[in-house]
Amino acid sequence: MKVYQLTYRSKAIPDLPLKEIQKIIEVAKDFNSTNEISGCLIFDNGYFVQILEGDEEKVTKLYSKIKIDRRHTQMEVLSKGWSSKRVFNDWGMGYLEMKELKIGKKEDLVQNAMNELTNISVKNDFTLKVFWYNVHALLTETKFYKTL
Ligand SMILES: Cc1cc2nc3c(=O)[nH]c(=O)nc-3n(C[C@H](O)[C@H](O)[C@H](O)COP(=O)(O)O)c2cc1C
Incomplete structure (x- = not known):
């Protein structure tokens, strides 16, 4: 089954x-699971990156609702489109705060990707x-995650 994914x-x-971030996660867990939306929210160095995946209309x-939220600005879509499967099937809304992570290589890997995302305005889908x-x-x- 095809799934619509949007990253901003x-x-x-x-x-x-x-x-406030904890509140966002709580609301997201509730709303997203009801609407069969999965995804992940990352907070790093003052920036959010979030992927939402599910039904196109619902996502x-x-x-649009998140866009008018006053807790953030400069919302910019990095990617949207269809995929053959969900990445975050097991999370209604995963949450990752980079500064909590102290686990070596993978931390560097994701941190590098985050830095790239912050520096470059549009990334390719791959x-x-x-x-x-x-x-x-x-x-x-x-263990630094919040599950649904
Ligand atoms: C960065 C960010 C991510 C958010 N992600 C979600 C989400 O995945 N699901 C959700 O229901 N609300 C999310 N919200 C909260 C919504 O913007 C909104 O506050 C919430 O849906 C409640 O809206 P309502 O008061 O109109 O019901 C997010 C807010 C921010 C700032």
Whole structure:
């Protein structure tokens, strides 16, 4: 079955409290699971990167809702399109905070990808796909994740 995937990046408002991110994850877990949307949210150095995957209409609607959220600005779609399967099948909304990770090589790998994402405005789909698979592997291997 085909799944629609959308990845965007945005800038968190300055000094966004951790409590607010926790609230976002809570709401996302609830809403996304009800709507069969899976994905992952990364927070790093003041930037969010999020992938949403599911039904095209539902994902697009959720994107529009997230877009007007005042907790972030400069929302920019990095990639959208169809895939043959979900990357985050097992997470309603995975969450990864880079600075919590202290596990060596994979940390570097994802950190490098994050740096690239922050520096370059549009990535090609293949790079992004590899990026999300790495993130998924990281979430699977570490205890620093929030599950649904
Ligand atoms: C970076 C970011 C990511 C978000 N991701 C989601 C999400 O995946 N699912 C969700 O329901 N809300 C998400 N939200 C929260 C929505 O913007 C919105 O606050 C929430 O859906 C509640 O909307 P409502 O009050 O209109 O029901 C996110 C917000 C931000 C800032």
